Amino acid sequence: MIGCRENNLKNVDVCIPYSKIVSFIGVSGSGKSTLVFDTLFAEGKRRYIESLGVNESFFMSKQARPDADYFLGLPPAIALAQRHNANAGRSTAGTISQAAYYIQVLFARCGKNPNNIRLSPSMFNLNSPSGVCPECGGEGVIYDFDETLIWPNQELSFSENGLLLGGATPGTTKYSFMVSFIKQYGCDDQTPIRSYPNELKVALLYGQKKNKKFRIEYPGIIPTYEKNYRSTKSMKTREEIERYMVRVPCSCCGGRGYNPESLLVTLGGLNISEVMALSIDKLESFLTELRFSGEQKKLFDQITPNLFRIITGCQDLGIGYLSLNRKTSSLSGGEFQRLHLVSQITSQISGVVYVLDEPSSGMHASDVAKLLTAIRSLKETGNRNTIVMVEHTRSLINASDYVFEMGPGAGALGGQIIAQGTPAELWDSNSSISGKYLSGQCTPGEPNLSSTCAYEKMLRIVGASSHNLKHITVEIPLEKLVCVTGVSGSGKTSLVFHSFLESVQNKRNINLDHLEGMEQIRKVVLCDQTPIGISSRSCPVTYLDFYQNIREKFASLPEAKKKKLTEKHFSFNVDAGRCPKCKGTGLLEVDMAFLPSTTILCDECQGERFRNTVLSVKYRKKSINDVLNMDVDEALLFFADDSIIQRKLLALRNVGLEYITLGQSTSTLSGGEAQRLKLAYELSRPKCQNTLFVFDEPSKGLHFEDVKKLLELFRNIVNEQNTVLLIEHNLDIISTSDCVIDIGPFAGDRGGEVCGIGTPFQIAKLTTPTGKSLSEYYSQHT
Numbered sequence: 014m015i016g017c018r019e020n021n022l023k024n025v026d027v028c029i030p031y032s033k034i035v036s037f038i039g040v041s042g043s044g045k046s047t048l049v050f051d052t053l054f055a056e057g058k059r060r061y062i063e064s065l066g067v068n069e070s071f072f073m074s075k076q077a078r079p080d081a082d083y084f085l086g087l088p089p090a091i092a093l094a095q096r097h098n099a100n101a102g103r104s105t106a107g108t109i110s111q112a113a114y115y116i117q118v119l120f121a122r123c124g125k126n127p128n129n130i131r132l133s134p135s136m137f138n139l140n141s142p143s144g145v146c147p148e149c150g151g152e153g154v155i156y157d158f159d160e161t162l163i164w165p166n167q168e169l170s171f172s173e174n175g176l177l178l179g180g181a182t183p184g185t186t187k188y189s190f191m192v193s194f195i196k197q198y199g200c201d202d203q204t205p206i207r208s209y210p211n212e213l214k215v216a217l218l219y220g221q222k223k224n225k226k227f228r229i230e231y232p233g234i235i236p237t238y239e240k241n242y243r244s245t246k247s248m249k250t251r252e253e254i255e256r257y258m259v260r261v262p263c264s265c266c267g268g269r270g271y272n273p274e275s276l277l278v279t280l281g282g283l284n285i286s287e288v289m290a291l292s293i294d295k296l297e298s299f300l301t302e303l304r305f306s307g308e309q310k311k312l313f314d315q316i317t318p319n320l321f322r323i324i325t326g327c328q329d330l331g332i333g334y335l336s337l338n339r340k341t342s343s344l345s346g347g348e349f350q351r352l353h354l355v356s357q358i359t360s361q362i363s364g365v366v367y368v369l370d371e372p373s374s375g376m377h378a379s380d381v382a383k384l385l386t387a388i389r390s391l392k393e394t395g396n397r398n399t400i401v402m403v404e405h406t407r408s409l410i411n412a413s414d415y416v417f418e419m420g421p422g423a424g425a426l427g428g429q430i431i432a433q434g435t436p437a438e439l440w441d442s443n444s445s446i447s448g449k450y451l452s453g454q455c456t457p458g459e460p461n462l463s464s465t466c467a468y469e470k471m472l473r474i475v476g477a478s479s480h481n482l483k484h485i486t487v488e489i490p491l492e493k494l495v496c497v498t499g500v501s502g503s504g505k506t507s508l509v510f511h512s513f514l515e516s517v518q519n520k521r522n523i524n525l526d527h528l529e530g531m532e533q534i535r536k537v538v539l540c541d542q543t544p545i546g547i548s549s550r551s552c553p554v555t556y557l558d559f560y561q562n563i564r565e566k567f568a569s570l571p572e573a574k575k576k577k578l579t580e581k582h583f584s585f586n587v588d589a590g591r592c593p594k595c596k597g598t599g600l601l602e603v604d605m606a607f608l609p610s611t612t613i614l615c616d617e618c619q620g621e622r623f624r625n626t627v628l629s630v631k632y633r634k635k636s637i638n639d640v641l642n643m644d645v646d647e648a649l650l651f652f653a654d655d656s657i658i659q660r661k662l663l664a665l666r667n668v669g670l671e672y673i674t675l676g677q678s679t680s681t682l683s684g685g686e687a688q689r690l691k692l693a694y695e696l697s698r699p700k701c702q703n704t705l706f707v708f709d710e711p712s713k714g715l716h717f718e719d720v721k722k723l724l725e726l727f728r729n730i731v732n733e734q735n736t737v738l739l740i741e742h743n744l745d746i747i748s749t750s751d752c753v754i755d756i757g758p759f760a761g762d763r764g765g766e767v768c769g770i771g772t773p774f775q776i777a778k779l780t781t782p783t784g785k786s787l788s789e790y791y792s793q794h795t
Contacts, residue, residue, distance in 0.1 A: 363395025641676025
């Protein structure tokens, strides 16, 4: 790839060897993902779509090519990224791994059929019309309108937007019509909804025909929107209407989603719903115990080898605890990517470039060796494949055939290849930042060698029983750095999120007996990896709440006043100032028919979001769009005289986000970046003590140097009499903590117990997966 200049890349030339495992490493924001995903994969995808036909290539011609001079010898590229659609419908662990399809064939060919109906695999598929319940369409639930959601506050009148669904804007034709309809019942637009007669409430909800008493008829809110809900092809419209509906289990299929006729067919005494509810580990035992004869045995023996390969692949990657019907939307990025990895290994495709996004993310140290075996298997398939991955885990990088290191810094300070070669060559490279960490000469933090575990203040979680937790009691030391460890599926998240945090947030005991010591904590702050907000318009300046300060500066300029531009004109969320074509996003979405929709640059504003009159106003020679495109470091210099903006920007720099731009959509941030943005929000507020900060794998996506900064930040927080509680797999962080709470020892039914509480040095003496991994870490780094 010659002359790559996408985003912060500085005319980079890179030659990737075929049929090798190649790692791209570097500090956050150095350009790794830009080079691998936004350049290499984007060009591979663009070339593939161009080959499909005139219609698709027409749309792709509007999408800018990656900014590079040329590409030579680029094979087809397949990306196994961590990001997935949170609204992925009926996509499950079974469908992603392909296991579900083999099970459907098993039911169709070997299932016990009491009604002797003609069976087909589609009858056991929740994505097929013949497989789904005719009543609920495969959802397992029926959506019913709930009047308390339609008018939640009955103290409001029609004019005060008391009707959240079916209301109207004053001055419109619909508003006049609705007022006339309401007046038939002796009310007006100022009458509170609670004062409406029941007859009017029923008429509003279900409609009223014209008769002698009522001359104006109305179809009703529920029939109108129910019709829209069933007829619309827009997912956004459906989601908007569902806000006023509640989910009720379907009585036809018992909430299972399948056609009742399909549920009568059994395999080993279980119906399709019951088999899909099994974990991948339990599926293996279930299949092993099945016995057939004659033609069915022959069919069973033909179908199951591939299914067993999928099961083994999932177990090797440490995700055997997942149930087959586990929704994609509930999977972590790492789980999602590893399921895709299994499906690719079993697909036997060869001659392609697989692009992996931190495949070890969310993986316990004891499972990394299994992941490496799977990646090597993927490389060796058929005529061999090339594996290109963005990675931060020491052992995985050291096992690569070749490594490219990006840097030296983030954002404008990055975008260059500062070192390349085999891992051993990087160990001895003076230009490499990572070499000293990869060789083991250096660690991001000082490992804790203490053998004593004594703490003054404690928070006790008594009788935690969420999911697989076995009614455990856990003591969390306060004003310390505490790590909750264990293999994936051991019960860490169940303890911290589903027992402790849910109880705190709901102010009642949920999945636990009681909490002791909460009076010592003034506030609990959650910094997890969930996306920030639901709007793609959310960005750092809006999230940290200093966009208003910036807009005020522009609105106060003489040029703005001359053009009668106010603060609202400098917002991309208001029609007054934003581009009318793209509505302030800078992008247009294009429907690609049978392919996923794609986005192209808005041809009216060229991605600058605002109207030309707004862009013509300059503050210190910069337009509002120029300011939103500044990274944090650049903005710190630009707003050096504004103490409020400075405080917010310094918080972003302190959590290692100095490379993100002020107007960058939060939907483009990784889970780790979103987590640090939430932390920056808290740190930008007035200092507080006795706060419990909860993090979910904060090391995700971080280079060794970034981890070093994060540990320093955690220590500063703890030194101010606060507590930092982490769910973590990174041994560099775990080894430096004050206390480790190890949950397990294994996943699912074999986990859910407290294996040990103590210093990391004490936990290293245990025989649990965490203990063994820490023991090996201490032997290498102390």
